[in-house]
Amino acid sequence: MSTHFHPLMLSAPAYTIDEDESAGIVRMMVEGFFDQDILARHFDDNAAFVRRWRAAGRPIRVLIDANRLLPHTPQNQAFVMRSFERIYRPGDRVAILVGSSLVKMQMRRTHSFGEIIQFFLSEQGAVTWLKAYDL
Template sequence: MFSSSLADKPRYRIEEDRLQEAIFINVSGFFDLSTLRDHFANNAAVVKRWRAAGRPIRVLINAVDLKPHSPEGQACVQDATSRIYRPGDRVAILVSSSLVKMQMRRALSRGEILNFFISENAAVTWLDALQQPGQQYQVVGQR
C-alpha cells in the first residue's frame, strides 16, 4: 500500500520583501491541481499589487523540494505563469539539479522572464539586474 510522506505534502509560502524589492516563494511537496490554483491565485494577487504600486516584478522561487507535476499540473503551471508574468518581469527558479533545470527550461521556456538555476547566488545575480531599493517585509500567503 502506498502512503504519502510528510515530504510529499504540498506547501508554499509567499513573502514580499520591499527592502530588496523582491517576492520570495518557497514551494515543496507534490502540488495537486487545487493547491496549484490556490498558490497561483495568491501569487497573481501579489504581482498585481506590485504592478499597481509601480514596483519591478522580481521573483525568486525555491523549488528545490518540489515534486514533479502531473501533466494537468504542468499545464496549469504553464497557463498561470503566462497570465501572471509579462515581458520585463524576472522570475528565477531554484531547482535541485542540472537535469531538472534542463527539463524545466524545456517545459516552461519564457525567454527573459523565467530562468532556472541550481545556485541561489546565480539566481540573485540575475534578478539584481532589476533591483531597486524598497522599504519593508511582509508574509502574504502560505499553506
C-alpha cells in the same frame, strides 16, 4: 518485501509567499506534490502579490525555491504555464531554484516562457540575475 520511500515523497504540499521589500523581491517556497486545487490557490496568491507590486510601480522580481517540489503531471505542467502567461509580462523576472543540473535542463524544456523565467542552482546566481537590469 520492504518498501523504501524517498523523504521528499512524504512531504505534504506547501507553499509560502513573502515580500522582501528591502531586496525588491517576492520570495516563494514550494514543496511536495501540488494537485490542481493547491496549484490554483498558489497561483491566485501569487497573482495577488504581483498585482500589488505592479500597482505600486515596483518591478516584478520573483525568487521561487522549488528544490523540494515534486514533478507535476502533464496536466499540471500545462496549468502552470497558463498561469505564468496570465500573471507575468515582458520585463518581469522569475528565478526558480532547482536542485540539480538535470532538473534545471528538464525544467527549461517544459517551462519555457521567454526571458521571464530562468532556472538556477544557487540563490546568489538567481538574485544577481533578478537584479541585473534594475536601476
